[in-house]
Amino acid sequence: MRNHDQFVDEDATTGVFAPPSRTPAPPPPKIHDDRLWDANDVAEYLKVSRSWVYHRAEAGQLPCVRVGGLLRFDPSAICASVRGAAMPNRPVVAFAKKSRK
DSSP, X not given: OOOGGGOOOTTSOOSSXXXXXXXXXXXXXXXXXXXXBOHHHHHHHHXXXXXXXXXXXXXXXXXXXXXXXXXXXXXXXXXXXXXXXXXXXXXXXXXXXXXXX
């Protein structure tokens, strides 16, 4: 009689070659949150690099607002853009940098 501990199930999955599990998308931002996102927030939400965010924003592929020399992003506009929904055109407000004396 053989010991059952010696048998190995060759067909059992090891997880080594299993495809990575899909993680669900992060929840959309809260409606009452008026905070604008920076490039790091967008990159984290989309799971891309920060440079990817900057390149797409400068190319007009991601909706953004320029605040002085900085890019800021409306979370609801980013979520709609990712889902392929068209956002109504809103005026872009560019705030001037304060002059230092």
